[in-house]
Amino acid sequence: MIKVRHYTIAITLLIAMVFQIIPVPVQVDLYRPDWVLIVLSYWVMALPHRANVGVAFTSGLALDILLGTAMGVHSFALSISIYVLAANYQRLRNYSVWQQAVIIGVVSALYHSLLFWLLRLLTDVTFRFEELWPVLTSMALWPWIFWLLRKVRRQLRIT
């Protein structure tokens, strides 16, 4: 039990990564929410002294390896996005879940724009609006992840 408590954040992040890379049909793939970003966002808002920019950087590196992008691209975008949340966690905690969902949407849009800008620097990719679908699906997913992870956190009394 003690062990699970210590590694809960890491385990939830690992599960999020699995969901991030699970193979799905192309038509569905377009709407895949940013699992890792959402789970990280919850932990940053709930326990900012446990998870913040450092954890975001490390998970970003793992994503880079998993998704085959140039090393550092996802860690860069994730670090900045999580920094925005970590710097304002006291205010964001007081928002309702629905207001938080909007904030998550904004952060997700920032995350995707950062990814696009970085990749644009490296290769000659062109912008497509389809790439912003995850912003909406992430917003829709946020309340559920929020309730689930809060339950996990309270059940296991993670501090």
Next chain:
Amino acid sequence: MDTIFTRGPSLNIRLALALAMSVMLIVLDFKLDAFSTTRVFLNSLVSPVQYLANLPGQLLNASAQRLTSQQALIEENEQLTNRLLLQNEKLQRFEALEQENKELRRLLDAPVRQNMRKMVAELMAVDNTPYSQQIVINKGAIDGVYLGQSILDERGIVGQVMEVGTTNSRVLLISDVTHSIPVRSIRNNSRFIASGSGAIDELYLTHVAHSADIREGDVLVSSGLGEVFPEGYPVAEVTQVIRDESRPFAQVTIAPQARLNRLKYLLLLWPQTSSEPDEQAAEATDD
């Protein structure tokens, strides 16, 4: 719990550190290609996550296999037998043609094409964003996969190996924005370069002159130039040709022959070119 007095460096310093390290990594990886050797190790490190992500699909497949009715199996069997018969008939003609081709090539003193070593691989993961089109297959360095190896499905060329791990490897699809493949038209042997567009069902030909003889429906096969892809495998079919004289080149859109969005089983090729110095070594590993 201590949230008022934070421990360690401040958030801003952490961010600066993370960003500096990210930029350094990007430069190291992309500009200097410093991770080409460590990537194998890193890929093996994260492969448990990939296997985990692949598990639900495999379970579904397995249960679907268990649950198929006998009727469906019989039907499928019949279908496959029919197809085998038809293809065997084709193969008979093909064998005669191959023999004839070999003899003609010998008469012309052209090198006779070798039979290649092949291996079937299975799809493990798909990373399809408009920014990168890659897949992961379940064969790696221990199976003899090498960098730049050609990957096919039953219809045509799929892509090439871009990273080799111990037990799996990452394949760059021909539809990726950073990928280009030399092709030639079957109809008149004119050569082109086909580049990926980032969309999975669309590629385009670069630098096609307005006067180039190309029309809709032309089938393009790999030309073997560039010595990455073996010659003569189908790549794409021309879907649209726009000759707008106000632009420097004709815009040619092509559709890949391989069904890139529903890959399941793939074929790995080991071409043996006679110009290769380590041919003996390759043959030795074959045995």
